[in-house]
Amino acid sequence: MQLQAFIRRKIDIFSELIELGLHCAPRDEALQRLTQLAGTALDSDVCNLVLLDLNEKKLLHVACARDEQTYREFFQRRPLKLGSYKHGDFLDYNLFMKGEGGARYNLQSNGQGIIDSAIAQKYNLNSALSTPIKPGGRLVGYLNHFTSRTDFSAHESQTLKLFARHAEVIIDRADKTEYTKTLERSQSISLALQQSLLSVTDHEFLKQVSQKARDLLAVPICIVWRLDQQRTKLKVAATAGDVNAKVGKLELDLSRREFVLNKLLESSTVRYVPDISRANLEFYPFAQKAKAAGWVSLLSAPMRVENRLIGFLDVFTRKRRYFKQWEQEFFQAFANYTAFSIKKTELLHEVERHSSGRQRQAKLGEIMQQVAEATDEDQLYSLLLKKSLELVRADRGWISSYDLTSGELHIKTHQGEPSEVRPLKLGQGITGRSLETESPIRVRDVRAKRWQGLYEEFWPDTRSELVVPLIVTNAEVRSGQTVLKGSKAIGVINIESPQPRAFTADDKNAIGTLGRHAANILERLQDDQKQEKLRKFEREIANKRDWDETIRVVLEAITDTLGYEYVNLSMASPETNRIKSSHVKGVKDEVAFKRMADYPLNVKNIHAAVYRSGKVEVPAANDARLDRELDAAFGLNELIRVFIPLKLPSDNSWIGTVEAGYRRSYRKYIYERDVQILSGFVCSALEQKKRGLLPKISHEFTAPIVGIRGNASFLLRWIRTLDDKLIQRKFEDILADCEILLHKVGELEHILGGDSVAPVPSKKEWTLVYRDIIIKTVNQLKPLIAERKLDLSRINYSTTDTHRIRLYVDKPKLNSVVYNLLINSIKYAESNPADFKISIDMEEDKDFYILLFRDWGIGIKPEYTELIFDDGFRAPEASRNNVTGSGLGLTIARKIMRELGGELLLVRNSKPTEFRLSLPKPDRGELP
Amino acid sequence: MNILFIDDERRRMDAFVMELELTGKTIIFCTEAKKGWDVFVKNRTKINLIILDIMMAPGELFDAGSVEDGLRTGVALYEKIREQAPDLPVIIFTNASDRGVRERFHDEKSCLFVQKKGYLPSEFVHLISRFLAKEKIAQD
16 A cells, blocks of 8 residues: 555656646746655655856755755755855855766765755755756756765666756746747837837937837846947937936046947947946946946847947846846847847938938029029018928928017018917027027927927917028128128028927928028128118209208118118318217217217327228227217217218218217127118218209309300490490409309319319418408499399498408408308398398407408308308208309308418308408518 | 290390390390299280290299209299190290200290200390291191
8 A cells, every 4th residue: 555655656746747847837836846846756855956047156046845944945046156165165166067967975074065064964964966957958057856865776866867857848948938938029029119210210219229128128227328420429329217317318438448448349249247236347337327326237238230339238127137148149139130220220311311312402402593583582581481391391480580770580471370470589489599599499399398488389289390590601790990700690480390300400401501591692682672772862862952951861861771770970171170970860969969079180089090091990899999978978888880981982082980880789790781881872972962063063154154155245246336334234244254153163173172173372462351352342243233133332341441451361262252251142132122231340359350241131040050161051041042052152161261260150140140251460471 | 026034044144135125026034933923924915935944943933842942943834834825935045954854845845945055145036036937837
């Protein structure tokens, strides 16, 4: 019975052993049962199955059979260090690595490298029979049978080997199952990656790789590293798992650690580090950070394509983990696959870029040509938007133009219907930011954190945006007297999409190129428009008869067309050696401004300097030549200003300066093109005004000549039949017209000015002012007095004074002054001849004789007191009553008086109108 | 033959007036546009010819702006006269030399544009005779 029971037990044991090999129980569970069955079959005191960890030189008790609970618990799943038996370690690495089995005895006195003798004593183990476990010929561990007995039978040895073979089957099958499952997982991962390869961005693909690597090996953390183009930096390209955000931005600068780079670049196979806190990882620069994060085991696979390293795939565990050889091989294969995919994607993108790039390039060229042919600004904006949208396959957007005066962006055209349209300013919104930084912005997702607070919503469903500023990058700008290169903001192109990441880097480049091209064309069109507007102003100026009105139009043109906020026209007077503001626009109190803006030509003032140098200048804000007091009083500190010398092309004469400015806050520069337009316009306008005088001058020459010739012809034909009085009157008419002609010649010389007329040498002679000039002039004017039916006797002067003033003077010049004053009094007499009256009186002081010319004519309004001495000025009242007149008479008269060392002033405006003419008394040396 | 002569330079036109008077013409000379218009209105049927200057002070008859401060007073007065007397012979006698004025009268019926500098007084008298003869033929 006992035998039968023994045999039955044996049969049961071996039946179960066979079952174990056939069933797919979990590996460790099956091995535990196998060990228990072996222990029972061999009647072992201890039967255990250990597996070798060759990387760590350790041995793991996977299964243990002994009745004693404490023994099992002590050894079960416990790794034991394999060392050198000779050096005191009780488990001998070399012995285990031999892969040989066999029997060993007297273990209690000598563990012989397979057991600690103290343990052998404790559990009364004398002998051990071992057999290696080699699934597929690969040594993975041992099955050991320990006994208190001192020998083993051959049966025991065969039984142990039988169990070992079954263990091999179980391990092999388990490995194969796990391998197969991993293989299947790997295939499914590869397929999934391949499917998403071309539909996602590079970054998204690498993100998926990191997630799949985690799935593949069931690890908590994965980091994908990419080597940069220069191969000097290793950057984290993607992470998966609980990884600090800082790690995601990590860059390892390898250029400073050549040896590290070399070691990394040499790395060709997967590297397994069981515990990074214990390993020497000087080749792995990230080790310290990984250690600090509490990560333990590392599997790092290089990503190589055609033997060229492109990055690394690292997985980490939080607990120590042994990665099987095939797992490592799988991981390396996955890394290789990833590397290949990355390369393939790059190649595909390159091919796609190359192909679509060529098409796009051709299309871009076509659009640029169309843009260049635009003749109108609005037409160009519409075309630019339409074509930009086509180029990047979008259907909504707008273009705004930049207002350099207000800093606002005005929407010129839009496509799609935005729910709201608001004007933005420089720096406001992504649009304003792009313009401010003068660089395109590609927004992958407007809802991302970095755009919050900046993005201005126009379409509620917009997700991505492409913003390209329209910038003229090589605009010529003035700095000091030098022309430099600067930038000029024209506007902004905005393109939007409801899809996130709708725009590529190529889109950005293409629209950027188009934007730069369009900016140049727009600038040209804007200049053309400015020129066209200025031509209209020029026509308006040509029709103006009034100097003041002419300058008002000039200033209006400068501010309205060229966008300057402030303009000051200063005229130089070489006679007084001063340069002073004659007309200003853009300041609150023009009168106060003009009073202050009056400078001697020989001081260090910017107006004087520009007038003297003849060079355009944009002074720095702290330029010492600026008038600080004036600038502070009128807020000119906030302006960037240009000072332009004014030169009349007809005679190359410098006449003054024009100063124009605008606020610094919205534009950094004074553009050279604007300077040229401004300078050209002002000079041309003044020149045209001067040219406008010519028909009048022509008329004023023709009229007396027609008179002289008519009278001469008439006398020639009829002189013998005419009475003497008529003949005398005709000759007086002829003489009067001759005087008028000579007077007009003086005006003509003044208009031509400059170098075109040789200066008339001064012809001084002793002159009795009353007799030789005043009385003579009155007589010359008799015909005009008669023509107007005025009474000659109402021109009063003291006959006792006729010999009082005797001067050594240029008689023709003084005559010209007196003639001018008297003819004005006649021309501008009241319409009723009874009101006509002129008086000429004399006063004197220590240094001067003073002649007072008074008339009771129409008078001069107080506001014209000084203007009547300006070139070309004619009061409206003067024009109404006498159509002819150049407005130069008093200018010339004052000029002459100053040349003679005297002065001409208007001291009373009406009833009587009184001119004060002062003549210096002769020096002693001049007295005859 | 009554001639209305409107010109603001009486003295310089004196030789022309005297030459005309010596040929038996009656000259009514006005130095202001307003006076000239008044005379025309009052004596429209008696006037056979008008000699009209262009550059004259606008006076009370015209707004200064509308006649470019007097540079085109004669043009405005001519148009006013033409409304009343479309066939009345008119000689524009002027120192104005700009093309705009000349072209304005180029195709005008019963109108002759003459620059003062082109004619001596006696020549001007002959010119008037030829012009009036031509006008007579045309009107017959």
